[in-house]
Amino acid sequence: MLETLQRRRILPARLHITDLIMGVVGLLLVLLIVYGSIRSLAIGKYSGVQWLSFVVAGLVQGSVYALIALGYTLVYGILRMINFAHGEIFMAGAFTTYFLAESIDGRGWLDAHPFLSLIAMMLFAALVSMLVAVMLERIAYRPLRGAPRLIPLITAIGASFFLQYTFRGLYGSGVERYPRAEAFKGDLMLGSLAIPKVDLVVIVSAVVLMLALYFFVQRTKAGMAMRAVSEDKRVAALMGIDVDGVIVMTFGIGGALAGAAGVLYALIFGQVQFFMGFIPGLKAFTAAVLGGIGNIPGAMLGGLFLGIVESVGPFLFLEGLGVPSPNQLKDAIAFTLLVLVLIFRPTGILGERVTKRA
Amino acid sequence: MALLEVDNVHSYYGNIHALKGVTVSVEAGEVVTLIGANGAGKSTTLKTISGLIRPREGAVRLEGDDLSSVPAHAIVARGLVQVPEGRGILGRLSVQENLEVGAFTRNDKPGIAEDLEMVYTTFPRLRERRRQAGGTLSGGEQQMLAIGRGLMARPRVLLLDEPSMGLAPILVEEIFAIIQRLNRDQATTILLVEQNAKAALEVAHRGYVLETGSIHLQGPARQLLHDPRVMQAYLGA
Numbered sequence: 001m002l003e004t005l006q007r008r009r010i011l012p013a014r015l016h017i018t019d020l021i022m023g024v025v026g027l028l029l030v031l032l033i034v035y036g037s038i039r040s041l042a043i044g045k046y047s048g049v050q051w052l053s054f055v056v057a058g059l060v061q062g063s064v065y066a067l068i069a070l071g072y073t074l075v076y077g078i079l080r081m082i083n084f085a086h087g088e089i090f091m092a093g094a095f096t097t098y099f100l101a102e103s104i105d106g107r108g109w110l111d112a113h114p115f116l117s118l119i120a121m122m123l124f125a126a127l128v129s130m131l132v133a134v135m136l137e138r139i140a141y142r143p144l145r146g147a148p149r150l151i152p153l154i155t156a157i158g159a160s161f162f163l164q165y166t167f168r169g170l171y172g173s174g175v176e177r178y179p180r181a182e183a184f185k186g187d188l189m190l191g192s193l194a195i196p197k198v199d200l201v202v203i204v205s206a207v208v209l210m211l212a213l214y215f216f217v218q219r220t221k222a223g224m225a226m227r228a229v230s231e232d233k234r235v236a237a238l239m240g241i242d243v244d245g246v247i248v249m250t251f252g253i254g255g256a257l258a259g260a261a262g263v264l265y266a267l268i269f270g271q272v273q274f275f276m277g278f279i280p281g282l283k284a285f286t287a288a289v290l291g292g293i294g295n296i297p298g299a300m301l302g303g304l305f306l307g308i309v310e311s312v313g314p315f316l317f318l319e320g321l322g323v324p325s326p327n328q329l330k331d332a333i334a335f336t337l338l339v340l341v342l343i344f345r346p347t348g349i350l351g352e353r354v355t356k357r358a
Numbered sequence: 359m360a361l362l363e364v365d366n367v368h369s370y371y372g373n374i375h376a377l378k379g380v381t382v383s384v385e386a387g388e389v390v391t392l393i394g395a396n397g398a399g400k401s402t403t404l405k406t407i408s409g410l411i412r413p414r415e416g417a418v419r420l421e422g423d424d425l426s427s428v429p430a431h432a433i434v435a436r437g438l439v440q441v442p443e444g445r446g447i448l449g450r451l452s453v454q455e456n457l458e459v460g461a462f463t464r465n466d467k468p469g470i471a472e473d474l475e476m477v478y479t480t481f482p483r484l485r486e487r488r489r490q491a492g493g494t495l496s497g498g499e500q501q502m503l504a505i506g507r508g509l510m511a512r513p514r515v516l517l518l519d520e521p522s523m524g525l526a527p528i529l530v531e532e533i534f535a536i537i538q539r540l541n542r543d544q545a546t547t548i549l550l551v552e553q554n555a556k557a558a559l560e561v562a563h564r565g566y567v568l569e570t571g572s573i574h575l576q577g578p579a580r581q582l583l584h585d586p587r588v589m590q591a592y593l594g595a
Contacts, residue, residue, distance in 0.1 A: 240434030
């Protein structure tokens with residue numbers, strides 16, 4: 001039995017004591033989650049409709065994570081680096097667009113043309129975030145292209161603080177209330193399930209953006225160049241692809257998606273602040289790793305999955321264990337998930353390896 | 359004036375003086391081979407031509423135009439197309455996408471479609487496998503794909519870096535037959551870098567022997583093939 005598992009590569013060929021310990025820890029965790037879930041369901045505190053609304057809330061949150069996660073995954077796919085300032089790129093777009101939103105709202109256009117305003121805001125945020133991302137690449141990362149991998153990582157963290165405190169310095173540390181169009185207020189009733197209208201707007205926008213990206217990467221020449229560069233920069237250059245140009249484009253696209261996600265995020269929570277990019281940035285990074293970093297569908301899937309786990313998890317896993325106010329622990333669940341993925345499946349859900357035959 | 363001129367080029371890897379005044383010329387319609395042992399500077403010469411390494415001295419010229427300030431990707435657009443050592447197949451892209459990447463610098467859709475058809479006719483195996491991921495091909499098929507991809511750029515000069523490396527003898531023969539056919543039937547100008555000196559000299563018009571970074575011998579391929587110094591050092595005779 002042991003041998004069969006080893007032969008099928010389910011278990012490593014040489015069992016180490018740490019493998020055993022990790023296996024036991026993993027098993028205990030699974031048991032705990034199963035036990036907690038059964039207890040939570042047995043208590044029956046929440047109705048089916050409530051569970052469904054948790055899932056919907058998770059999907060909404062997750063689709064924002066997915067959009068941000070795409071930026072991490074695109075850049076990682078090309079440069080094998082984690083752009084930890086990506087959360088701040090997201091914040092920059094959302095925050096800057098706050099001023100546009102205020103002025104649109106002040107003229108009464110937000111309520112008069114809610115969809116047009118939303119599109120304008122998303123475009124503007126995408127543009128701002130794109131500019132920030134491209135400048136970051138040019139100023140902070142490109143000079144370090146040949147440096148050991150740790151160095152751009154540290155630079156990214158520095159850039160992240162730089163952007164946070166630049167925004168704090170410019171606009172203060174207060175929380176600004178993001179205006180929301182009348183049309184997006186209230187719920188849409190689906191039977192007895194109440195779905196906030198804003199949630200639908202967010203999900204639809206995110207899906208449209210993700211489809212657009214997928215089409216771009218798979219069907220256009222520029223997308224093909226991106227895939228070629230992500231596989232082998234030297235060969236891509238020999239095929240006449242401007243590798244630096246593709247890198248700039250990748251940062252730009254990742255930034256644009258983050259900016260658009262920033263508007264959606266601000267729409268959900270109704271506020272912006274200079275620090276708002278930090279946690280979503282880390283969550284999106286988790287989502288990207290969860291789906292398989294470097295993998296585009298993986299980032300989308302990872303984002304949605306993380307959103308749902310985070311939203312349903314506390315009530316499902318923790319409520320039954322008698323944890324008080326489990327919703328407070330959703331961040332803990334998300335980051336525990338990150339640690340578990342890194343330990344047990346570092347390649348993520350869709351992580352794959354294409355072996356090259358010589 | 360030769361189509362491609364490598365004029366007294368000195369190239370460095372860091373502080374290592376890899377090319378010490380290499381001069382090579384390729385006329386339109388020729389197959390020219392660059393042979394030599396491991397580390398003689400053959401691949402370095404190709405990298406210098408492709409702009410991946412910049413010469414400290416000397417120049418690379420295409421039809422008289424100095425390429426020393428032209429970026430690598432733009433050199434491809436001018437028609438100097440390299441089929442890299444180790445083939446450089448993009449494993450996750452399909453066979454057809456690999457070929458399309460080869461035509462990246464071109465925008466003439468009908469011409470690209472025509473060349474795609476030409477490559478598929480030359481290499482029927484690639485047509486069979488056009489939807490497969492490049493990484494799933496065998497070594498010989500990957501070499502065919504690499505050459506086909508080079509052709510997709512409509513090269514003025516096709517630069518082949520060790521196309522026989524790591525292939526079974528029967529495939530090596532096939533690859534050299536293909537090289538000869540490309541030159542004869544489609545008038546493709548080829549600069550062929552090879553360790554397999556005999557096979558390379560048999561398909562080439564002219565040859566250069568590179569030794570520790572400089573040209574040691576040069577002349578018509580047939581003459582080199584029978585030169586006692588070449589025979590002794592490279593042909594195992």
